[in-house]
Amino acid sequence: MKVTPLIMSSVVLAMSVSTAAVADYSGPKIKMKLAHPAPPGSHITAAYKKFADLVKEKSDGRIRVQLFPGSVLGSDRVMIEGAQRGTLEIGVSSTPNLASFTPLYQVFDLPYITSPKHQEKLYKSLDKGGPLNSYLEKVAHDIGLHPVMYAEYGYRNFVSKDRPLNGPDSLSGLKMRTTDSPVDVAVAKALGANPAPISWGEVYTALQQGTIDAEGNTFDLMYGAKHHENLKYAVTSAHNYGMQVAMANKKWWDGLPEEAQQLIEEASQEAVTYQRTVAYPEDQRKSRQGMIDAGVTIHEATEEEMAQYRQLTRPSSTNLPPGFLLN
Numbered sequence: 001m002k003v004t005p006l007i008m009s010s011v012v013l014a015m016s017v018s019t020a021a022v023a024d025y026s027g028p029k030i031k032m033k034l035a036h037p038a039p040p041g042s043h044i045t046a047a048y049k050k051f052a053d054l055v056k057e058k059s060d061g062r063i064r065v066q067l068f069p070g071s072v073l074g075s076d077r078v079m080i081e082g083a084q085r086g087t088l089e090i091g092v093s094s095t096p097n098l099a100s101f102t103p104l105y106q107v108f109d110l111p112y113i114t115s116p117k118h119q120e121k122l123y124k125s126l127d128k129g130g131p132l133n134s135y136l137e138k139v140a141h142d143i144g145l146h147p148v149m150y151a152e153y154g155y156r157n158f159v160s161k162d163r164p165l166n167g168p169d170s171l172s173g174l175k176m177r178t179t180d181s182p183v184d185v186a187v188a189k190a191l192g193a194n195p196a197p198i199s200w201g202e203v204y205t206a207l208q209q210g211t212i213d214a215e216g217n218t219f220d221l222m223y224g225a226k227h228h229e230n231l232k233y234a235v236t237s238a239h240n241y242g243m244q245v246a247m248a249n250k251k252w253w254d255g256l257p258e259e260a261q262q263l264i265e266e267a268s269q270e271a272v273t274y275q276r277t278v279a280y281p282e283d284q285r286k287s288r289q290g291m292i293d294a295g296v297t298i299h300e301a302t303e304e305e306m307a308q309y310r311q312l313t314r315p316s317s318t319n320l321p322p323g324f325l326l327n
Contacts, residue, residue, distance in 0.1 A: 025058060025059045027257045028257065031063075032090060034065050034066070034092065035071075035091055036067075036068070036069055037071040037075070037076055037092065037094070037201075038069055038070070038224070040069065040070065040224070041224050042221065042224045043220060043275055044153065044244050048067055048069070048271070050279075051268055051271035054271055055263065058263050063260060075097075076098075077093070077097060077100055083249050086249045086251060089249060091246075092246045093247065094242050094243070095242045095244075096184050096242060098245065099182065102142070105136075106182065108240070108243065109181045110183060110315055111313035112239065116155070127272075133147075133150075140247060144251070145247040145248065146248045147245055148246040148265075148268055149268040151245070152272070152275050153241070154218040154220065154221075154284070155218065155240070156237070157236050158171060158237045158239070159214065159215055160234075161230055161232060162232060163213075163233060165233045167304075168191045168305075168312050171191045171192055172191075173193070175193070175194050175211070175212045176193035176195055176196060177197075177206060178197050178216070187313050191313065196211070198212065204225060207231070220284055220287035222287075222291070223290050224287065228296055232295065232296060233297050233298075234297070235298070236299070236300050236301045237301055246268075
């Protein structure tokens with residue numbers, strides 16, 4: 001996404017107007033912990049840092065967000081479980097890993113269900129007031145959570161340790177790291193790879209030791225976690241899209257004053273707008289170039305190869321996980 005002066009000025013204007021609207025916050029002092037899996041330097045980390053800064057600014061320091069990045073409090077699953085129990089106010093998980101809590105989040109795992117050309121429409125539906133936002137809020141409430149922020153994750157691409165990648169045939173037989181999502185596992189199988197569900201924090205060592213020899217993830221997350229040190233090849237498959245969702249304990253959220261809830265929601269929207277228009281595009285450019293500079297060969301998938309990927313991973317009622325289909 002190209003960042004134009006118009007976009008930048010709109011972001012700045014929106015932030016200044018919103019900040020002025022809630023600068024007179026007079027509610028109680030609140031301190032919350034927010035834990036997420038992204039490494040330092042990631043656009044995801046930048047988004048949650050922006051969120052914490054905006055919350056502090058808008059509340060004149062009366063509301064504080066203490067950040068725990070880089071999975072220091074555990075895996076995605078552990079952080080969401082903490083939010084459910086209330087031992088953590090806000091836990092963050094990628095959308096594939098949310099499949100462990102409800103199959104309905106697997107919609108984002110479906111390969112090629114969206115693409116960059118439809119991104120603005122997706123954002124409009126996901127943001128507060130959008131139909132997808134409203135629907136997913138109900139889904140989260142059913143499992144004791146409340147969605148606070150849908151931070152950008154991006155499009156995943158396949159990478160390998162030793163084998164050049166291009167079309168789907170090049171993935172055949174590879175030991176492919178996947179998330180716990182049944183859809184993620186099914187996609188690997190459909191492309192002839194051998195899926196190996198492994199938590200994110202263990203992937204670097206698994207690549208290093210040869211437990212796996214391939215994975216599918218965003219260039220920026222792999223680069224930030226130094227996976228490129230164990231990789232040689234990549235293909236721009238862009239096979240699925242994901243987000244890093246900040247989930248609050250619902251009971252805790254419901255107990256907040258309405259004024260605080262509004263302030264947090266406004267800070268969240270401004271932070272994710274900043275991420276989408278500034279942090280994410282820049283991080284993508286730097287991380288991709290960083291992988292190339294480190295010796296990773298990136299193959300640009302052709303239209304023919306992309307058509308093959310789409311065809312082989314096309315969902316059907318016979319291969320989706322039980323309970324997934326929506327009526």
